[in-house]
Amino acid sequence: MNPVTYSPGLHKLVTLEVKKLDTLINSQKFIAFSEDLLLKYTLEKVGISIHDFENGSFTIAICLKESHICIHTWPEFKQLTLDVYLCNYLQDNTLKVKEITADYISYFEAKILKDFEINR
Template identity: 55%
Template sequence: MLQKESILGLHILQTLQSRKEERLLNYTACIHFIDGLLLEYNLEKVGESHFVFDNNSFTTAICLKESHICIHTWPEINRITMDVYLCNYSGDNTEKVRAISNQMATFFEATIVSSNEIFR
């Protein structure tokens, strides 16, 4: 376990742009991809909530034992907003947060419009 003064983690907030509308409208494919990432990075899902809008865009919040992943799609403006936060309680998850964020951009075939790293 890390020292008490370093148990917080990295929170990445991003806005992505993608012209692949089918990615922005496919909640099922996105969740399947995220579930694969959770297995790959040994993260534990403890809950999730989602909503699919009339135009098939979606919002999802996945609660993890280590914190959360949230995705919101905006096909009408070709954008995705996303945040990924993992705490460092049981180990340094900094690179996992970066990798998950990058892999989500790849999933959406997106470019990064803005990205903020917040160390908590």
């Protein structure tokens, strides 16, 4: 008898270098892009927390039924950190996590400085 194994999902963490500084200080544009991604990948948002800092940087946590997407921007360093995690006991979302992360990298026209994948 083969026991059924369960892996909650892929957790992807990246640090990106961004040359277009306007994307690091425009939280509303990031939110609009993220809303489009949620539709594209059929993800269900259950909440969002947004904080804009005095220097224009922002921190956003999008809580999903499937888990979360979080970002922290540092325009003074031309960097951001992005955290994408999708879990689901009914399907494997590994490819979806990688595609969402790639879409964000394209949105920011970014260079990857650090790239971590954690299979949870």
